[in-house]
Amino acid sequence: MTADAHPFTLAARDGYPLAATHWSPSTPSRAQLLVLGATGVPQGFYRAVAAHAAAQGCDVLTFDYRGIGGSKPKTLRGFPATYDDWARLDAAAALDALREPGKPLWVVGHSFAGHAMGLMADGGNASAMYTFGSGAGWAGWMPPAERRRVWWLWNVIGPPAVALLGCLPMKRLGLGGEDLPAGVYRQWRHWCGFPRYFFDDPQANVNGRLDGFAKARYPIAAANALDDLWALPASRDAFFSGYTAAAVEGIDLDPREHGALGHMGYFRRGRERLWDDALAWLDRHGATPPPMTA
Numbered sequence: 001m002t003a004d005a006h007p008f009t010l011a012a013r014d015g016y017p018l019a020a021t022h023w024s025p026s027t028p029s030r031a032q033l034l035v036l037g038a039t040g041v042p043q044g045f046y047r048a049v050a051a052h053a054a055a056q057g058c059d060v061l062t063f064d065y066r067g068i069g070g071s072k073p074k075t076l077r078g079f080p081a082t083y084d085d086w087a088r089l090d091a092a093a094a095l096d097a098l099r100e101p102g103k104p105l106w107v108v109g110h111s112f113a114g115h116a117m118g119l120m121a122d123g124g125n126a127s128a129m130y131t132f133g134s135g136a137g138w139a140g141w142m143p144p145a146e147r148r149r150v151w152w153l154w155n156v157i158g159p160p161a162v163a164l165l166g167c168l169p170m171k172r173l174g175l176g177g178e179d180l181p182a183g184v185y186r187q188w189r190h191w192c193g194f195p196r197y198f199f200d201d202p203q204a205n206v207n208g209r210l211d212g213f214a215k216a217r218y219p220i221a222a223a224n225a226l227d228d229l230w231a232l233p234a235s236r237d238a239f240f241s242g243y244t245a246a247a248v249e250g251i252d253l254d255p256r257e258h259g260a261l262g263h264m265g266y267f268r269r270g271r272e273r274l275w276d277d278a279l280a281w282l283d284r285h286g287a288t289p290p291p292m293t294a
Contacts, residue, residue, distance in 0.1 A: 003054030005047075010063055010097060012089045019043070019070025020094070023050045023060035031106050031127075031282070032098040033058040036091055038111035038133070039188065040170050040177030041264075042069030048269045049108065056279055058106070061098050065090050067181040077166030081181035083112070083188070084209065087119035095124065105290050106282045108275075109134065110267060111231065114222065115197070118243060119209065123216030128286025130221045130278040132266035135231030136239040137192040146229040154189050162186075176264060199242045213242045219285040221278070223251040225261035 003023050010020035021043060033053050035046045043062040050060045064071035066089075067081040091113075099105060104127040107117065114134025117124035135141065139150040153173065162168055168185040170177045180188070194200035204210060220243060224236045233252050240248045255261060258274065266274060 020063035023054035029059035031104040036109040036113035082183040087116035118213035123212035135235030136197040141235035225253040
């Protein structure tokens, strides 16, 4: 089975134009699938997994959050964007675009994607979600060497870089991905100071910001590599305990079996076995279409 890619402009819930791609299978789809990206990672990075899932009969959507990839303005200085915007305005609109009566709605997510679904007011309202590399982000869950590197990022390098440039220069700092809007960086830095990320921040649930985590009742698989220094299983477990109404299955990926993965290797070419495992899990646990909302 083959798949066709169709770039288009997706309107976020506030009307902001987002660069998106629809990957359509050559036969009627068995499920709707949103590939939800990590912080600062453009949709092109997920091209291989999107094409693979579409070739397996899924109707797939990828997109760039505002400020990233094809959705970024001419300059990020002064550009207003936060994690809340990425979740509640951008990712929520992508889910809206994919919903189809009678069809399961799946999410394959990377890192921030596991946060984004719960940040939506309705918890994402999907049939099932499978994440790779999602965790709490706290340096205390990391090995000592990475912990020291992260301390330098948050306390020595990041603040003056953002003050000077108006964004976090991800590539120049060796973090991969694209430059981050300052608002996203500040939330990320702040919440990474807590063992359970924003769940431990007493100010985070202003105006019910985190209420969606208790509304997410779909099954979740959270797969984390044992060599993913930013999202080791302990970090994953600390974060996903916040999905209080969902059945969460933690999956540990051993590099001795799967090869080196780190934080970005889950979606590189050659990882088709991981993607097939995710699709098979979604087939088993996400067969029921979610309720349609007004």
